[in-house]
Amino acid sequence: MTLKKELRKTVAVSLLSVVFGFILGAVIMLVFGYDPIAGYTSMIRSSLGTTRTIGETVSQATPLILTALGFSVANSAGFFNIGLSGQALCGWVASVWVALAFNSLPAIVLIPLAIFVGALAGAFAAAIPGVLRAYFGTSEVIVTIMLNYIFLYLSTYIVHNSMAKSMLSSKDSTIQVGSHASLRISALSDWTMNSSINGGIIIACIALFLMWFVMKKTTLGFEIRSVGLNPFASDYAGISSKRTIIVSMILSGALAGLAGVVQGLGTYQNFFVQGGSLSIGFDGMAVSLLGAGSAVGIFFSAILFSILKVGGLGMPLDAGVPFELVNIVIASIIFFVGVNYLIRLLLTRKKRREIVAQVDSQSREDGQNKQEGGIL
Amino acid sequence: MSIVATIALVVSSTLIYSTPLIFTALGGTFSERGGVVNVGLEGIMVMGAFSSVVFNLSFSQQLGVWTPWIGCFVGGMIGLIFSLLHAVATIHLRADHIISGTVINLMAPALSVFLIKVLYGKGQTDNISESFGYFNFPILARIPVLGPIFFKNTSSVAYVAIVIAILSWCVLYKTKFGLRLRSVGENPQAADTLGINVLGMKYAGVLISGFLGGVGGAVFAQSISVNFSASTIAGQGFIAMAAMIFGKWNPLGAMGAALFFGFAQCLSIISAQLPLINRIPNELLQSAPYLLTILVLVVFFSKARGPKANGQVYVKSK
Numbered sequence: 001m002t003l004k005k006e007l008r009k010t011v012a013v014s015l016l017s018v019v020f021g022f023i024l025g026a027v028i029m030l031v032f033g034y035d036p037i038a039g040y041t042s043m044i045r046s047s048l049g050t051t052r053t054i055g056e057t058v059s060q061a062t063p064l065i066l067t068a069l070g071f072s073v074a075n076s077a078g079f080f081n082i083g084l085s086g087q088a089l090c091g092w093v094a095s096v097w098v099a100l101a102f103n104s105l106p107a108i109v110l111i112p113l114a115i116f117v118g119a120l121a122g123a124f125a126a127a128i129p130g131v132l133r134a135y136f137g138t139s140e141v142i143v144t145i146m147l148n149y150i151f152l153y154l155s156t157y158i159v160h161n162s163m164a165k166s167m168l169s170s171k172d173s174t175i176q177v178g179s180h181a182s183l184r185i186s187a188l189s190d191w192t193m194n195s196s197i198n199g200g201i202i203i204a205c206i207a208l209f210l211m212w213f214v215m216k217k218t219t220l221g222f223e224i225r226s227v228g229l230n231p232f233a234s235d236y237a238g239i240s241s242k243r244t245i246i247v248s249m250i251l252s253g254a255l256a257g258l259a260g261v262v263q264g265l266g267t268y269q270n271f272f273v274q275g276g277s278l279s280i281g282f283d284g285m286a287v288s289l290l291g292a293g294s295a296v297g298i299f300f301s302a303i304l305f306s307i308l309k310v311g312g313l314g315m316p317l318d319a320g321v322p323f324e325l326v327n328i329v330i331a332s333i334i335f336f337v338g339v340n341y342l343i344r345l346l347l348t349r350k351k352r353r354e355i356v357a358q359v360d361s362q363s364r365e366d367g368q369n370k371q372e373g374g375i376l
Numbered sequence: 377m378s379i380v381a382t383i384a385l386v387v388s389s390t391l392i393y394s395t396p397l398i399f400t401a402l403g404g405t406f407s408e409r410g411g412v413v414n415v416g417l418e419g420i421m422v423m424g425a426f427s428s429v430v431f432n433l434s435f436s437q438q439l440g441v442w443t444p445w446i447g448c449f450v451g452g453m454i455g456l457i458f459s460l461l462h463a464v465a466t467i468h469l470r471a472d473h474i475i476s477g478t479v480i481n482l483m484a485p486a487l488s489v490f491l492i493k494v495l496y497g498k499g500q501t502d503n504i505s506e507s508f509g510y511f512n513f514p515i516l517a518r519i520p521v522l523g524p525i526f527f528k529n530t531s532s533v534a535y536v537a538i539v540i541a542i543l544s545w546c547v548l549y550k551t552k553f554g555l556r557l558r559s560v561g562e563n564p565q566a567a568d569t570l571g572i573n574v575l576g577m578k579y580a581g582v583l584i585s586g587f588l589g590g591v592g593g594a595v596f597a598q599s600i601s602v603n604f605s606a607s608t609i610a611g612q613g614f615i616a617m618a619a620m621i622f623g624k625w626n627p628l629g630a631m632g633a634a635l636f637f638g639f640a641q642c643l644s645i646i647s648a649q650l651p652l653i654n655r656i657p658n659e660l661l662q663s664a665p666y667l668l669t670i671l672v673l674v675v676f677f678s679k680a681r682g683p684k685a686n687g688q689v690y691v692k693s694k
Contacts, residue, residue, distance in 0.1 A: 032494050080474055138673045141415065141474060142621065145614045146666040157659035276607060282482060289475065322493040327486030335461075335479045339469040 010292045012347060013340045017290065018304065021333030025325055038319040043326075046314025047307040055192025058201055059267055061306035063088065063259035065204040065298060067284025069211050070255035072293035074126075076215065077248035078228040083129060083144025085281025086151035087122040087253045089274065091260025093155045094121035096174055096271040099181035099264075100167045107180035114181055115203070115261050122257015123250045125151060130249030134242035148277045156273050173272035183266035200262030207255060212295040214251075224248045259284065283309075286334045305330065382650065384525045386639070388510070389646050391534035394638025396421070396596035398537040400616035401623065401630040402544050403588030408625055409548060410581025411561040413473040413687040416462050416480025417589045418613025423458045424451035424593025426488035429604035430495065432504040443506040444598040448533075448591050455590015456583050458484065463582040467575055470689045481613075489606045500605030508533055508599035533595050540588075541631035548627060557581055561683030564690040574690055592616065611666075615641070618669040625682050640665040 026036035047057045067084045074081035081087075095118030102110060129143040159172065169175045183199040215221035223244050226234045231241040259280055264271055287305050291297030312326030336343065400417050407414040414420075428444075428451035436443045462480050465471040492501060511532035517523045548554035559567040560577040568574045593609055601608045615637050622636075623629025644661035647653045653661070 028490075082474075082478070132670070132674055136674050138670075139621075142614075142618055142673060143670055146618065146669045149611050149614075149666040150663045150670075153659040153663035157657060160659065161657060276610060282478070285478070286482070322490050324486045324490035324493065328483065328490060331479050331482035331486060334475065334482065335465065335471075338471040338475040338479060339465050341470040 009344060009347065011297075013343050014290055014292060014297065014301070014337065016343050017333050017336035017340075020336045021329045024332045025329040028325065028328060029321060034319060034321045039315055039321045039325070042314050042318030042321075043308070043311030045311075046318070047311035050193070051191065052193040052195045053310065055188070055195025055197035057303070057306045057310045059195060059197040060310050061302040062198075062200040062204045062266070063262045063280045064284050064287050064302040064305055066207060066255050066259035066262065067280050068287035068291060068298045068302060069207055070122075070126075070252040070259070071285045071288040072291075072298065073211060073215070073224070073255065074248050074252035075288065075293060076221075076228045077224045077245055078231065079130070079133070079245060079248060079252075080141050081126065081129075081144055081249070081252050081256075082141055082285070083126060083147050083281070084252075084256045084259075084284050085277040085279075086144070086148035087125040087256035088260035088263070088278050088280055088284075089151050089155050090121040090125040091118035091257030092264040092278075093158055093260075093271055094118050094257075095261040096177060096264040097158070097163065097167075099177040100174060101164075103178055103181070110181050111183070111265070114265060115258070118261035118264070119254040119257040122260060123254040126249045126253020126256065127246060130246040134245045148281070152274060152277060155271075159271065159273055169270070174270045176269045177265060181265060182269055183262065184269075196267045198262070198266030200266040203258060203262065207258065208295045208299060211251075211255070220247065256281070256284070283330070286330060289334055289337050380521060380524055384528070385646060385649065386642075387525050388530045389642035390635065390639040392531045392599055392638075393642040393645075394635045395531060395534045395537045395599070396592040396612055397616045397619055397634035397638055397641075398534075398541055398592075398631050399595060400589045400592035400613060401619040401634045402541055402627055403585035403592065404617055404620040405544070405548070405585075405623070405625055405627055405630050406557070406588070407581045407585035408620065408682055408686050409561045410557050410578045411564060411683055411685045411688065411690070412463070412466050412578055412582050413477065414459075414462065414582065414585050414589075415474050415477030415617070416459070416484075416613075417477075417585070417592075417616055418609060418611070419477075419480035419482070419484030420455045420459055420586055420589035421593030421596065421613045421616075422484035422488055422609045424455040424590030425597035425601070425608050426484075426492070426593075426604050427451050427454035427590070428594030429501050429504055429597045430492075432506060432598060433501060436504065436506040439506075441506060443504075444508050444594075447598055448594040451594025451597075452587040452591040455588075455593065456586040459582050459586025459589070462586075463579050466689070467578045467582070470691070473687050485606050485609075488604070492604065501603045503603045504598060507602050508595070531599065533599065537595075538631065541627050544627035553580075558683070561685055564685050564688075568692065574692075578690070589613070589616075615665055615669070618673070621682070622669070622672055637665050637668070640668055 029036040029039050047053055067088060070084055071081055095114040098114045098117045099110065102113065105113070125147065128147060129140045132138045132143055133140045159174065163174065167174050185199050188197050189195065215224065223234070223239045226239055227241045227244040235241050263280070283305055287301045288298060290301040308326045308330060312323045315321040315325065316323055400421055404414055404417055428447035431450040432443050432447045439446060458480070462476050465476040466473050489499060493499060508531065510529040512529065513527035516527040519527065548558065556567065556572050557577050557580065560572065560574050564574045596612060597604055597608060616634065619633035619637050620630045622633035623631070643653060643664060644658055647656065647658065647661055
């Protein structure tokens with residue numbers, strides 16, 4: 001009963017955060033002389049208006065689902081993985097590199113190989129902060145942030161110095177991967193009028209199910225959650241918290257790596273030098289926080305973020321609103337999720353008033369006592 | 377290039393690149409001494425850089441050479457106001473410090489570029505006309521050898537930053553305010569029992585970090601990038617955080633670490649003019665400060681712990 005109540009409250013917090021975020025966005029648009037209704041209408045039209053834009057929205061949501069899953073796995077073990085962008089970048093570079101280097105292999109070997117190597121690269125990138133935290137006690141927040149920049153420059157170095165000249169189409173980008181290494185599925189592409197939708201969404205849905213299964217139904221999932229709740233107690237109970245931290249980081253990095261694979265072999269079909277950290281990293285983190293780490297929550301919040309991002313691209317053209325408004329809305333949604341204490345407080349306050357109104361005959365003290373018991 | 381000229385180049389570029397880091401790392405020190413983790417320094421720097429560039433572009437005609445200095449103050453004030461968001465969220469609304477800091481980092485570039493587009497109708501500003509130039513100390517510059525290296529064609533703000541670092545040390549370790557701030561970061565319950573205004577102290581820490589972080593961003597924008605776009609501040613806030621940890625949450629240590637990171641950062645910029653260094657690929661030099669941070673953390677400071685109650689939400693009736 002209390003679990004159900006808690007779940008309902010979590011959902012309410014997420015929904016209210018989204019509503020507050022959109023209201024704040026509307027206020028900002030009003031303040032700067034834009035029409036919020038026109039702005040949001042053009043957002044919806046540009047993201048869900050045609051089958052092509054729906055395809056784009058699903059395509060953009062795919063890597064977000066994967067990075068959000070990655071964040072939530074590490075988060076369950078009490079590990080704040082801010083390095084998702086770097087790990088996804090590793091997966092992106094590695095998968096495209098493999099796809100181009102072993103171009104002659106048949107699709108049935110090449111695609112799984114490229115996916116595997118991409119996930120492995122992400123897992124390796126995430127294992128570094130995991131090992132450092134487990135054995136040296138270094139703060140993962142700092143290490144993962146630093147690694148984001150190291151991998152960013154490393155990927156540029158690989159494109160400029162390590163890749164064969166025949167793989168490059170210009171100084172800063174590789175050629176397209178062959179159709180037998182691509183995640184595009186012609187039926188999906190045709191149906192959505194050549195949007196960038198691809199098989200990655202299937203990978204993401206499988207990952208969603210698998211991670212739900214691992215976290216809720218297996219010993220490993222139990223160990224991860226147990227270490228996240230209390231590493232000392234877990235150690236005492238015979239769970240190696242060091243091993244669990246590293247395993248959870250490897251899982252988290254592999255998922256982020258997969259997000260990079262989807263970018264490389266699905267959405268863009270090549271790799272090009274990046275100017276800054278991949279936005280799917282921080283967005284994935286935001287998606288996971290909004291979805292409260294649950295599979296269903298992550299799926300819906302990824303779609304919502306994707307609607308914002310894809311729809312936001314249409315806003316400057318249709319309503320003259322700068323694209324950045326979308327990122328302001330996203331940041332404020334996460335702000336409201338972060339200050340959920342306030343929202344929870346408001347929710348209980350409201351309920352208290354209802355109870356007082358309902359039970360007129362009962363004395364006031366009774367009602368308050370009841371409520372206190374309910375909160376605790 | 378003569379040896380003195382080479383050393384002078386390295387020293388002056390190190391100072392220029394260190395200054396924003398010194399200011400911001402000092403800010404981080406105040407915030408974390410009061411027990412509030414501030415991952416949002418990067419975002420605060422963005423706001424400082426943005427507001428100082430807008431101020432500089434608008435008032436350089438009237439204010440002349442003083443524009444960048446006043447621009448720094450404006451950047452600091454905007455940083456302070458922006459950090460209020462982090463303060464309210466973490467201190468009163470019990471938000472997770474890292475989530476709130478990340479929101480600051482997500483919000484600042486979006487908000488500032490949005491405003492730039494509203495104000496100027498394009499994604500980045502023009503170059504400012506009044507920037508921090510090179511500065512010669514009146515008499516000291518004439519000292520042989522040391523003069524040309526440290527006091528000629530050098531950065532004046534860098535010396536201001538060093539003075540402020542020393543002042544910060546005095547404030548933290550020699551004043552009543554500093555003692556109270558540190559006690560709140562170590563054991564807020566005990567501090568509360570002694571009648572110290574815990575929440576007020578925490579606010580003071582975060583707001584000082586907002587001001588100094590904003591100044592850091594303003595210095596960067598007005599001496600290094602000379603314009604503002606989404607990519608103006610790219611990682612400096614995080615390096616400043618690392619400098620704070622490297623400096624063991626001590627203002628002078630943070631300053632030393634910031635000088636070191638400034639040196640690592642400027643290497644990739646001036647590498648072409650330095651013998652030996654110019655053979656190292658630029659991408660590797662660019663990642664050097666980040667790599668060094670991790671190495672330093674692992675080798676020397678893995679056991680270094682910050683203020684004891686850092687990052688915890690303080691609830692009075694505990």
